Amino acid sequence: MKTAVWIVSSALLAITTSAIANDFRFTGEATSPDGQVLYQEHHRVDGTCQEGVFRPQEHHVDYHKPDGSEAFAHKALEYDLSIIRPAVNFVQPDFSETMKIAYPKPATLVINWDTPAGDSKQFEVEYPDNTVVDAGFDNLVRQNWQRVVAGKSVDFRFLGPTRGEHYGFVLEPARSDKIDADHVVQIRPTGMVLRFLVEPIVLGYNENGALTDYYGLTNIRKNQDANYTAHIRYSVDTYPDCELTP
Template identity: 75%
Template sequence: MRHTTVTVSLALLATALPAVAQDFRFTGTATTGDGSVIYEERHAVDGTCEDGVFRPQQHEVAYHKPDTEESFARKTLEYEASVLRPAVDFSQPTFDENMEITYPEPETLVINWQTPRGDSERFEVDYTPNTVVDSGFDNFVRQNWQSVVARESVEFRFLGPTRGEHYGFVLERVESDRVDADHVVQIRPTGMVVRFLVDPIVLGYNNSGALSDYLGLTNIRKNQDENYTAHIRYSVGTYPDCELTP
């Protein structure tokens, strides 16, 4: 009886303990097709360990040109409501561009975009539970890790913020001669029209569930009319003290 009492007491104590704050730090180097370095991303993710799995809460990204300490663009993501749909604040002062994505009410998001040409765009978008926003794709992959390992496809919606709409996409395993990783997947549009406009994004992950490669269109501008397409290779500086995948 005494052993049972101690076991129950420990279980209650574990339930009462707050989630432990954790850090996840990684860096990405973006290169062109010929290997020239365009910029570096420095990621700092603060979160907690919940049921043995890391849950991000706040994510800061600083973008740096080669050999410079001053950032030329920044992004903040808040995952308070959902790890798939963060609130986003992105600023690229070189082009006078700023974008904010907020969630003023359930199942509705608002995009406020200051464009590089000086115009202001505002979109109010209704979304479904399987809609993914911005870097939420990384958490979406980890949430569906068992499907990734089993080579199963997963359909979802992905927000196109500059168009003020979300579109059908699929996450699926793929072979790539450009990405060398433990697990290689792509996210590609499923709609016929969007498939002609948007190329698939190829992603590499290591066995721990950390992003190792991103190959596709980025959010960093090459000029007023187009963004860079790049291969971003990531290295982890600090892992949290719990698993990245369920």
């Protein structure tokens, strides 16, 4: 009898675990403004379904040249503390560049950056709760999905990791002849000076809340002094078993 109970309990546990644990996989192809394929991104997001909505825990990205089987760069993100402020570990060996973002104490993050020029820089940054870090912008969109589909805007702070500072930004509806998607939004700086220096990033999403397009400055280097500006088109390989948006 005990054996039968143990078998049933184990089976229920396995079913429950498989229902809770999920992954979300998608692929992106980055092209230059003139249509040249620059690189591909392979994304794997491991997470759980909580109250019917996917909650990311770890996110791994491998970057490949069009004809390359080995990744030329890699990024790992952990969403333990917040889905809009992941811990970041990014490496781009071709330029001897690494960047790590960690959260050693509440409301404070630390950036350790080994630059392509061979310098090492460290920043300690205090931040408010609406601060977004790196790919956390994607979760910011989904977190505010009802506002997005209603055409409303969302104000937030966005970390500039190479400057060790966060800046005022807004997520808002947009129109673009570069992107054809169910929902098109942009994120742009709100400060007067930064608005002249930084072009908005335009994003496309499908009805499921999955990113389909990214048009703007990327984190992949074109050379030692500049990063690529690219149009990245995404396709979903595997959806989680629950909804991406609340």
